Amino acid sequence: MYHSVGDCSDDPYRITVSPDRLDRQLGRLHRRGLRGVGMAELLAAGARGEARGLVGLTFDDGYADFADNALPVLRRWGFGATVFVLPGRLGGTNEWDPLGPRKPLLTADGIRRLADTEGLEIASHGLTHVDLTLADDALLGAEIGGSRALLSELTGREVQGMCYPYGTVDRRVADAVRAAGYGYACAIDPGPLTGVFALPRVHIGENDTSWRLGLKYRLARLRRRAVPLTADPVTEAAR
Structure with a gap:
C-alpha cells in the first residue's frame, strides 16, 4: 500500500515515499523473482491458481x-x-488531511492517460475521501456507487476495485x-471481514529498507489469515 511518491521532508502522516526509495523497494522485489501487478490481475491469477510470484501494488488517493515519480519506476x-x-476531487488537493502540505491530485486527463496509454488499473477510492463507516445511506451510495459510475464513464472501462478511505470498513459498507457491482475492495487491517471485499494490505513508507520489507511481509503472514478468493467475505465473517 503506497500513497504519494515525492518529497518526504514534510510528511506528518508518513504517506510519502521518495522515488529513489521506491526504486530500491521494487528492485528488491524484482531480484527476488517477484513481479508487481494491479489488484484485478492479482486476483484473477489467484483464481486460476497462478498467483505465485505476483505482488499486488496499490497507490491510494490518486x-x-x-505520473511524474512512480510511473517511471514501475x-x-x-x-x-x-x-x-x-x-x-479531480485536479484538487488532499483537503482531508488537516496537517502537512497540500498535494495536487490527478486530473481527468491524467487518469485517462494512465488507463489508456499505460494500461494501469484505475479503481475507486470513493468520491471525496470520507470515512464510509460514518456515512448515512445517501452519502454511502454516492461515495461507492456514484464514484464507480463516474470512473467507468471517465475511463471507458468497468471499474472492478474499491479502496476504503482510511482503511475503515464494516459489514454494512462491505455489503x-x-x-x-465491484469485484473486490481493499482495506488495511479488516479483522474478521478479511476477504475479497476487505483485502488486507501492508503499508509501505520511506523508512522501509530491504530488511524491514522482509519483516513486514513475514509479520503480515503470521497475523492475517489467507484470503479465500472465491468466498463472500461478509458471509464468511458471519459464520
Missing part, C-alpha cells in the same frame, strides 16, 4: 506525483499497479460495495 521494472482515485 496523487498527481504518481516502467523501469516492468511492473503494474492499481491507482485508487477520487473522481469527486454496499458488493451490491454496487
